[in-house]
Amino acid sequence: VQLVESxxxxxxxxxxxxxxxxxxxxxxxxxxxxxVRQAPGKGLEWVASIWYDGSNTYYADxxxxxxxxxxxxxxxxxxxxxxxxxxxxxxxxxxxxxKYGDFSVxxxxxxxxxxxxx
Amino acid sequence: QxxxxxxASVSGSPGQSITISCTGTSSDIGHYNYVSWxxxxxxxxxxxxxxxxxxxxxxxxxxxxxxxxxxxxxxSISGLQTEDEADYYCYSYTTASAYVxxxxxxxxxx
Numbered sequence: 001v002q003l004v005e006s007x008x009x010x011x012x013x014x015x016x017x018x019x020x021x022x023x024x025x026x027x028x029x030x031x032x033x034x035x036v037r038q039a040p041g042k043g044l045e046w047v048a049s050i051w052y053d054g055s056n057t058y059y060a061d062x063x064x065x066x067x068x069x070x071x072x073x074x075x076x077x078x079x080x081x082x083x084x085x086x087x088x089x090x091x092x093x094x095x096x097x098x099k100y101g102d103f104s105v106x107x108x109x110x111x112x113x114x115x116x117x118x
Numbered sequence: 119q120x121x122x123x124x125x126a127s128v129s130g131s132p133g134q135s136i137t138i139s140c141t142g143t144s145s146d147i148g149h150y151n152y153v154s155w156x157x158x159x160x161x162x163x164x165x166x167x168x169x170x171x172x173x174x175x176x177x178x179x180x181x182x183x184x185x186x187x188x189x190x191x192x193x194s195i196s197g198l199q200t201e202d203e204a205d206y207y208c209y210s211y212t213t214a215s216a217y218v219x220x221x222x223x224x225x226x227x228x
Binding site for chain 1: 119121150152154156158163164165166169170173175205207209211215216217218219220221222
């Protein structure tokens, strides 16, 4: 199992950014997926999750209405579209695979850093 | 979606046992048996140590065990080793179809 995030960088407050996660080593289309973030020196925060087929999505209150999780099962890719970014969104963003049937996550990427700063 | 409450730090000497608590509510830990625990070393991605309250993934040492009573879950580490020094986070599914992490506990091996 391999998960590789990309798309992080420095972005100004109020702007948008799209993160991607390339999945390999497993049948991507049969697993739910999650985004989790960690602000510098802080704890982990669940951001969003999506069902295996993309039919259902769920968000933390802190990002609801600003972030959109999506997936392309034909390309084995998970995405996170982030808009109206704020300084408090600065964090390492991890994609993670849901552990089938157990409401947990079993594999993580190495993360991509998003810095929101003017 | 308030974070689950964990002690900020726990310490122990090599060979000793420690326990980390994780307190939630009747909408998360108290409602489901879907509590997980993750270990995170500095600069690394988290690693799943316990899922569904008591289950260990393949490859995780049996020195790690989990339990739950009411709205509180616990992670116990027996035979503490230097490599156990890390941050630990609990994680639970919630009745809002969301997930919540604990505040995190830094484990120090004295």
